[in-house]
Amino acid sequence: xxxxxxxxxxxxxxxxxxxxxxxxxxxxxxxxxxxxxxxxxxxxxxxxxxxxxxxxxxxxxxxxxxxxxxxxxxxxxxxxxxxxxxxxxxxxxxxxxxxxxxxxxxxxxxxxxxxxxxxxxxxxxxxxxxxxxxxxxxxxxxxxxxxxxxxxxxxxxxxxxxxxxxxxxxxxxxxxxxxxxxxxxxxxxxxxxxxxxxxxxxxxxxxxxxxxxxxxxxxxxxxxxxxxxxxxxxxxxxxxxxx
Numbered sequence: 629x630x631x632x633x634x635x636x637x638x639x640x641x642x643x644x645x646x647x648x649x650x651x652x653x654x655x656x657x658x659x660x661x662x663x664x665x666x667x668x669x670x671x672x673x674x675x676x677x678x679x680x681x682x683x684x685x686x687x688x689x690x691x692x693x694x695x696x697x698x699x700x701x702x703x704x705x706x707x708x709x710x711x712x713x714x715x716x717x718x719x720x721x722x723x724x725x726x727x728x729x730x731x732x733x734x735x736x737x738x739x740x741x742x743x744x745x746x747x748x749x750x751x752x753x754x755x756x757x758x759x760x761x762x763x764x765x766x767x768x769x770x771x772x773x774x775x776x777x778x779x780x781x782x783x784x785x786x787x788x789x790x791x792x793x794x795x796x797x798x799x800x801x802x803x804x805x806x807x808x809x810x811x812x813x814x815x816x817x818x819x820x821x822x823x824x825x826x827x828x829x830x831x832x833x834x835x836x837x838x839x840x841x842x843x844x845x846x847x848x849x850x851x852x853x854x855x856x857x858x859x860x861x862x863x864x865x866x867x868x869x870x871x
Contacts, residue, residue: 629695630687633657634702636743637680638727642668648676650697651727652684655740659730662686662697675701678723679709679747708750714827715750717861718760722746724855725764729771729845739770757830757865761818764837773797773844775837777820780804791815794839813839831866838862 635652638659643649648667653659667676675682681702688695709719726743730736746763749756768774775797779786782804791800791812805812816833818825825833842854 629689629691629693630685631657632683632685635660635682635684636723636726636740636747637676637678637682638723639678640667640676649694650676650699652682652697653726653730653740653743654684654735655737656735657686658732658734658736659727660686660733662688662695664697664699667699672699675699675704677704677706679705679719679750681705681744705747705750712753714861714864715753715756717857717864718756719747719750720857721855721861722760722763724857725767725841728852728855729767729849736770739766742766757827758818758825760861761830761833761837764834764841765819768837768840768845771845771848773840773848775799775819775840777815789815789820792819792836794843797840797844827865827867831862834862834865 633654633656635654638651638653640648640650643663646666646668648664649661650664651659651661664672664676666672683700683702685698686695705719709716722743742763746759749759765775775792777789777799779799780789780801781793781796781798782800785801788801789799790802791805791809792815793800794813799815800812813836816829818829819833819836846852846854
């Protein structure tokens with residue numbers, strides 16, 4: 629069995645003395661793992677960093693085996709991330725969430741394309757946090773837990789949307805919320821596409837999307853906690869100086 633694809637490197641771990649097991653996200657083969665022989669060498673190790681774009685050739689005797697990768701670098705994103713703490717935290721959040729949420733070997737080509745575009749925006753750190761928020765909304769939608777913020781779930785109105793139902797992910801107006809407002813999640817204007825939005829505004833919106841990651845998506849995956857990298861990114865984003 630063998631195939632060739634491009635992919636985003638999500639994480640690595642040592643395997644024996646000189647090899648690595650790498651986990652990648654590819655458009656045609658989804659989240660996939662395999663062994664890279666000599667992956668810890670001086671020649672390969674600098675290219676096998678999370679977020680790197682790789683040309684991959686996977687081989688295995690049987691389809692359900694771990695198999696081995698030949699990995700050739702296409703482009704590195706390490707320089708853009710290492711030059712800015714917020715960018716590095718964001719890169720770690722993306723790769724950790726993809727590893728956490730994606731089913732093994734299940735293709736998600738639309739999400740792959742969005743993820744690749746997001747990571748390619750890393751050098752533009754002023755634009756990146758908003759792009760990340762939109763990516764996280766797309767991730768929820770791809771996994772079957774998308775939010776419906778187009779109209780009020782109670783009244784059907786499209787104006788004065790102020791809350792999100794923590795159970796359904798649907799928007800609610802102030803009038804529709806009534807005495808139940810304190811039971812609902814805030815709906816920051818940035819989630820409705822309203823500009824401008826600074827980094828603390830985006831961090832607030834990510835706390836709302838985080839509810840659906842933690843309380844809807846994570847339980848469907850075995851009720852594991854979300855990767856700490858996401859919380860670290862939001863904490864850094866929330867600082868006034870982060871922008």
